[in-house]
Amino acid sequence: MLAIEHIQQYYGGSHILRDVSLTAKAGQVTVLLGRNGVGKTTLLKALMGLVPVRQGHIGFQGFTLTHATPYERARAGIGYVPQGRDIFNRLTVEDNLRMGLATQPASADIPAELFELFPILEQMRHRRGGDLSGGQQQQLAIARALAGKPKLLVLDEPTEGIQPSIIKDIGRVIKRLAARGDMAILLCEQYYDFAEALADQYLVMERGEVIWHTRSTSPMSIPAQCRSRTAG
DSSP states (O other): OEEEEEEEEEEETEEEEEEEEEEEEETEEEEEOOOOTHHHHHHHHHTTTTTSSSSSEEEEEEETTOOOOOHHHHTTTEEEEEETOOTTTTTHHHHHHHHHHSSSOOOOOOTHHHHHOOHHHHHHHSSSSGGHHHHOOOOOOHHHHTTTTTTTTEEEEEETTTTTTHHHHHHHHHHHHHSSSSSSSEEEEHHHHHHHHHHHHEEETTTEEEEEEEEEOOGGGSOOHHHHHTTO
C-alpha cells in the first residue's frame, strides 16, 4: 500500500534522512522506533509533503506522491496525526472533527464510528478544543485524522505527554483499526513497551538511517542494543 524508497533529505548542509526505505500494508501496524532527534518526525513530514525530499520515491496505492502537495496526499487517503496534536483550540470538538472532512463531499457528516472509538468526544462535542486535557486532545486529533476515512493512518508519537489510561485507550483503538484489515498504520514512537504491544513490523532509526528492520512481533527479535536506542 505504502512504499517509501531510498529517501534522502537535507536541512541546509545537514544530511537528515539517509537512504530510508519502508513499506506499510493494510491490516498491519508498522512502527518506527528511535530516540528523539534521529529523523522519525522528519520522515513522516516528508511522507506528508511538509518537507521536500532530495532523492527517493514515495508511492501509495499505485500512485506516485513524491512531489504531491499535502492536500493531494490527504485526498489520496493519508490521515496524519502530528506530534503536538495541532488541534484548533478555539473551535469546538465537533468543528475540529469537521475540519477532518475537508477531502470529503460537502454533504459528508462526521462518521458515527468516531464517537464509538472515542466516547469522551461525544460527551464533549460542544466544548472548545482548548478546554480538553492533553490526552483528550490527542484523541480528538486521531479522530479528526480518521474523519476523512483514510487508507493510511500516520501517527507521530501519540503517547507523548499522555496519561497512562488514555495511552491504553489509544492502543485499543489502533488495534481495532488494524484488525479491520482495510487500513495501514504507520506509528512513530520512542517508547518500546507501547509499540511492542501493537507492531506487526519494526524499524529502528538512528542518525537518519534505518539500522534494524524486523517483521517479527517478538521483543527478542530486536537486538538489545537496538531496544536501548528506543529509550528516551
